[in-house]
Every structure is written in structure tokens, then in C-alpha cells.
Amino acid sequence: MSLAATPAFPPLLDGRAVAGDPFAAARDAARVGADPGLVLFDPSAEDMDVALLLAPEVPLEEAAAMLPLAGVALQNALGALGPSELPVHLDWDGTVRVNGGRCGRVRAAIPATRPGAVPDWLVIGAALRVRPRSDDGGATPEDTALHAEGCGDIAPLDLVETWARHALLWIHRWEEEGIAPLHRDWTALAHGLGGPIRAGGHEGTFLGLDERLGCLVKTGSGTRLVPLTTLLEET
Template identity: 40%
Template sequence: MNQSPQFPPLFSGEAVRNHMDPFDKAVSRAIAGVDSGTIFYSEAVNTLRAALVLAPETSLEEAIQAVYVAQIGLAESLGALAPPEVPVHFQWPDRIKVNGAVCGSVRFAADVSDPRAHPNWLVIGIDVPFMLLSDEPGENPNQTCLHEEGCVDITPMALLESWSKHTLLWLTYFMDSGFERVHNEWRPRCDTLGKMIDRPKPGVFVGLDEKGRMMLRQGVMTETVSLIEFAEHL
């Protein structure tokens, strides 16, 4: 019998059946009024799928910056549990990369879409594959899993526990001192910064502004793209 993961103070966990999506469960429970800090998670052994419910006290434009917090929490968790030579990076807006290949993602949803509106809830989910469904390693060189990258000693529940602790720590920093500290931690882990990108649209990824929006340069023009545009519409 699996031992239930241990969560830090202010967070609690609820397992969902393997055929259920923890993100969908989190959204439905958030709509019903579940406590902020509840993490819904799958107990599957081949992947970590979990979703955290938050009840922001700010506008959506500020609250959505917590997505970066969740990414940092995941990177720090992998940094603590994985072999030291395994690099973890981000690809804006929602990809996690291990050893240069995509190895997971984040997703998010809120009950409002207007940046100035105050959401009742924000759900941030993570999905990290431990094993690939394909029998052919290297079949897609841009996709990987933790086991292929030498992280065979990490279990989904251990990563979940670590993610919850690191994410809570960075949420505290975020709430205490705003986005700047989060931005400073996130920036060096983004491997497309300063480079020409195709997604979400072609341009040079200049960086993030003070509100966490992507600054994308196209010729002499620079436009901003918000994470809000990538929130899941319910």
C-alpha cells in the first residue's frame, strides 16, 4: 500500500483515482469552494500529475505570476532529487526541460480572464513523465522522461512532496516581496531568453516585464504576451 505523501503546513493533499485528471478535479473542487492550498494528485507510478488550488487576493494579472513560482518549485525539486549533472530549464510559457528536452509541463486556469479582475481561484497543474509510453527511447529527441535522464531513484510521490515544499517557500517569497525575486530566480533557468523563438509567435524573446509578461521583439517593434492567454478556458 502506498504511503500518502507528506505536505508542508498550509498545504493538504487529496489523491484522485488513476483514470481521473487531477487538474480537472482541482478545477471542479475549486468551483465548489475547496480550501486554498489543496493539492490533488494521481498515484500513478509512471508520471507525476498534480494540481494546486490557490485563492488569490490580487488581480489575475498579478496572481498568474504564481505559475512561475510553481515552475521554480519544480526545478528546485528536481535539482534536489536528481543527479547533480542533470540541468533543468524552462521554455515559456509552460514547458519544463531536462537535459535540453521537454520533460513535463505546467497548466493553469482561473475563473476570470480579465487581467484586472480578482479571481476566486487559480489552479496550477504539473505533469512530469517518469517513463515514456513509447517503447523506443530517443524516438522523439525533443521529448524525454526522468528515467531516461538518469533519475531512476526518484518516485512521483517524492517529487510531489518536494514540489509542494519548494512551491510553498517561493509562494511565501512572492507574497512577501512581489515578483522581482521570482523573476530573478526564473530568468537564468529559461533557455530561450534572448533567442529567436517560434512559439507563441516568431520573434526574439527579450525577457519578462515587471508584470511577468513576455517581451517579444519583432523587427523594431516589441510587444508583450501574457500568461493569461495560455490559461485553460473552462
């Protein structure tokens, strides 16, 4: 089922169609002073791909929470549109998994920003593979697509619209309640807790998140913290 031929966004968001990569287009728009709340998407794309431009009012280390927030919003969007039993999990590095297979990712970009400073802008993006790349699922057994997981009635623009709404809801909740609800919900969706992980040059056991959603890795020489800011793409 398709919600609309053109996504409808809440009043605080300004949806605009682009041809090609919405994440790159959002970064370009940010660099020339576009207003926050801009949502970019490619209406002709076979897969879900969307980017949202934000204007943080908090230091870089706090604003980085928008990256896992984008992942939780994506899981919420799939929960609203897909089968209720669809298992969706998140890797700390932004990978999105559906039924255990890699199906997409979330990412975030900022301009070059000093630690402790407020970024001039921040772009978050979300992408999901909707249709399999081939009929031979065994060729890439660790990858999957929504239509291979019982979500054949979900169209890319359905996800674009629903993700944007859930992202906005989560941003409001983060502003009102702080990071605790996001920490709790992301942890409940975490993939690989207690298992092996490689993050920030450290290999070990994934213990969970610190209070700023950094990755705690238990190595042979102790527990290492990999800050969430290391995942931000600097422009």
C-alpha cells in the same frame, strides 16, 4: 528512493488522492467551493502529476505569477531529488525541459475574470514524465523522461510532495519579497533566451520578461509584449 508511500504535506496544504487527472479534479473542486491549499494527485500514476488550488488576494495580472512560480518550484524539487548536475530549464509557455528535452509542463487555470479583478480561485499544476514511453528514444528525440536522464531512483510521489513544499515556500517568498526573486530565478532557468520564439501570435526573438513576467518578443516591426495572463486557462 521513495520519501513515503503517501506524500506528507505541510500543515497549510491538504493532500488528497484522486483517480485520473488532478488538474481537472482541482478545477472541479474549485468550482464547488473547495478550500485553498488543496493538493490533488493520482497515487497510481506512472508519471508525476499534481495540482494545487489557491485563493488569490491580488488582481489577475499579479496572480498570473503563480504559473512561472510553479515551474521554478518544479526545478527546485528536481534539484533536491535528482543529480546535482541535472540541467532543468523552463519555456515561457510552461514547457519543462530536462537536459534539453521536453519532459513536462506547468499550467494554470482560473474562472472567467475581468482584467484588473481578483480571481475567485486559481489552480496551478505540474507534470513530469518519469518513465520513457518506449525503449526507442530516437522515435521522439525532442522528448525525454527522468529515468532516461539518470533519475531512475525518483518516484512520482517523491516529486509530488517535494514540489508542493517548494511551491508553498515560493508563494510565501513572493508574498514577502514581491516578484523580483521569482523574476530573477525564472530568468536564470529560461530556455531559448535570445533565440526564436512564438508567443501570443508573434514570432521573433525571445528578449526576456517584463516586470510582470510577460514575454518580450522582438519582431521585424518592433518589440511586442505578450502578457502572462494569455497563458492562463479560463474555466
